[in-house]
Amino acid sequence: MNPRQRRLTGTAAALALAVGLSACGASAGAGDDDAASGGSISVAVTDPIQTVPARQTVAYDLNMAVWSPLTWVDADGELSYLAAESIESDDATTWTVTLRDGWTFHDGTPVTAQSYVDTWNAVAYGPDAYENSGQLAGIAGYDDLNPAKGEPKTTEMSGLEVTGDLTFTVTLDGPDGQFPLQVSQGQTAMYPMPASALEDMDAYNTHPVGNGPFAVTGDYVENEPIETESYTDYQGPEPTVDSITFVPYTDTTTAYTDVQAGNIDVASVPAARLPQASADFGERLYTFEAAGISYLGLPLWDERYQDVRVRHAISMAIDRETINEVVYGGLFTPATAFTPAVEAGTPEGICGEFCEYDPEAAQALLDEAGGFDGTIDIYYPGGNGLDELYKAIANQLRQNLGVEAVATPSSDWAEFSETRTNGDIDGPFFSRWGALYPSQQNTLRSFYVEGGGCPNCIPYYEEDVANLIAGADAEADPEAAAEAYAAVQERIFEDFPAPPLFFETYSYVTSERVAELPTSAVGNPTFTAVVLAEGA
Numbered sequence: 001m002n003p004r005q006r007r008l009t010g011t012a013a014a015l016a017l018a019v020g021l022s023a024c025g026a027s028a029g030a031g032d033d034d035a036a037s038g039g040s041i042s043v044a045v046t047d048p049i050q051t052v053p054a055r056q057t058v059a060y061d062l063n064m065a066v067w068s069p070l071t072w073v074d075a076d077g078e079l080s081y082l083a084a085e086s087i088e089s090d091d092a093t094t095w096t097v098t099l100r101d102g103w104t105f106h107d108g109t110p111v112t113a114q115s116y117v118d119t120w121n122a123v124a125y126g127p128d129a130y131e132n133s134g135q136l137a138g139i140a141g142y143d144d145l146n147p148a149k150g151e152p153k154t155t156e157m158s159g160l161e162v163t164g165d166l167t168f169t170v171t172l173d174g175p176d177g178q179f180p181l182q183v184s185q186g187q188t189a190m191y192p193m194p195a196s197a198l199e200d201m202d203a204y205n206t207h208p209v210g211n212g213p214f215a216v217t218g219d220y221v222e223n224e225p226i227e228t229e230s231y232t233d234y235q236g237p238e239p240t241v242d243s244i245t246f247v248p249y250t251d252t253t254t255a256y257t258d259v260q261a262g263n264i265d266v267a268s269v270p271a272a273r274l275p276q277a278s279a280d281f282g283e284r285l286y287t288f289e290a291a292g293i294s295y296l297g298l299p300l301w302d303e304r305y306q307d308v309r310v311r312h313a314i315s316m317a318i319d320r321e322t323i324n325e326v327v328y329g330g331l332f333t334p335a336t337a338f339t340p341a342v343e344a345g346t347p348e349g350i351c352g353e354f355c356e357y358d359p360e361a362a363q364a365l366l367d368e369a370g371g372f373d374g375t376i377d378i379y380y381p382g383g384n385g386l387d388e389l390y391k392a393i394a395n396q397l398r399q400n401l402g403v404e405a406v407a408t409p410s411s412d413w414a415e416f417s418e419t420r421t422n423g424d425i426d427g428p429f430f431s432r433w434g435a436l437y438p439s440q441q442n443t444l445r446s447f448y449v450e451g452g453g454c455p456n457c458i459p460y461y462e463e464d465v466a467n468l469i470a471g472a473d474a475e476a477d478p479e480a481a482a483e484a485y486a487a488v489q490e491r492i493f494e495d496f497p498a499p500p501l502f503f504e505t506y507s508y509v510t511s512e513r514v515a516e517l518p519t520s521a522v523g524n525p526t527f528t529a530v531v532l533a534e535g536a
Helices: 011-016 060-066 113-124 195-199 201-206 252-260 271-284 308-316 320-328 359-368 387-401 413-421 440-448 463-473 478-495
Strands: 040-045 071-073 079-081 084-088 094-099 160-164 167-171 214-216 226-230 243-248 266-268 285-297 376-380 405-409 429-434 500-510 514-516
Touching (some): 040 060, 040 252, 060 226, 094 113, 113 195, 195 201, 271 387, 308 359, 308 387, 320 387, 376 413, 413 429, 429 500, 440 463
Parallel strands (some): 040 243, 040 266, 376 405, 376 429
Antiparallel strands (some): 071 079, 094 167, 214 226, 226 243, 285 500
16 A cells, blocks of 8 residues: 555444544644644635535535534544534433534634534525535434425424533434534534524625634635635644635646646546556655445436346446556455445445456346347536546447447536436436445435435435435444444345446645645545645
């Protein structure tokens, strides 16, 4: 393993199954105590459009600099408190959250228990359609704010109660030992907002105000850099840099070449550049094993894909090993299960022969199912370095199944998201999820529970699968939970709704100004803890 790689472990998942957390110190992944601090960095991002944590879909890096979560999971999977002083429960159903004293928003107003309760109620209110509202779906009363028909009759969830300036209780629909993980950095819908935000959300999106180590200094303007500077009254770990500029790019390859030229400090590596990234950057390539998994989504609403033998055939016609070497430079791992291998309890090899390359068996299965009528038109977001991946898949399906197959990019992410969410496609599509906390629970919920967090993922929502996931969530014992989640995957395997493709790593490149790029459990760099090179 490259010395710069970070491997996420199952420790955090096991810790979160315990009813109470230990009183460990808050850690935001800051660098060594004797590391130099100060200076500024620039980071390539996708233009967020929505900066509000409960609404954003691509603004994680900005959000994790401007806000601080209740808990933090570091790169070693260790769970600690950040904005929370403690999170405790006797039954894993009702949790008491005690906040740290002295925290303020960037507008100077205090962060209180009421801040969290008001924010979570506003985010959960169905008519306002917050994109990340589903992250709160486990709280009692969420369904009352999201009735199947008509308008909600209340604006507050029954499961939230303020019990003091710095304490509130959260009652869930049922026992869920993973709650302390759910309020860590990846679940941005649970970040608090000041009272002013709830009065004018459009204004708040233009100038977001958080409780984190960095404050936005100006107004957000679409496709313009977002300037942030360290917040002097921040009560968490001191950041190692003074300012961060988030620079939007419509093309990840352009961002990559800008890092090569020294025009920007950090960018993710587009898939097309992964094979050459090590040669281009050497020690300045960072590859973090992460809780991400990709599938080839299938339009299950189209009758041509409703026979499971067709789905098996498509999966077995894909040579994942070769694609990994050619497209990803060997940095990914062909998927053998329905959740990433780094998530505790993921059953290795559960996908069996249907995730193995066998073109002859694939053709036989397709023939047995009656063949395929028409073209397999694979749709994916353009401008994200995914062209080679989907062209390769289309070529293999054409060669191995004798079916016309093409790969068609959208103009950008926004177009893809809208088209896929509306179901206006009739072929396979880009489908992936990077877990917001390192647990099978998050991946399974996101893919297989309606409203679970990934509307662009697999359109497969079976009631018995959702019930099995809920049963696994309720297990307080880590080993029992692992077995229960494995049973969920056994059930999913029966229908095989879409082929798993790869267990992912997240790769980034840096300019010569950056000496160390740390990460956390969600695989994104911790930009607040970047160590700059001497003299940078």
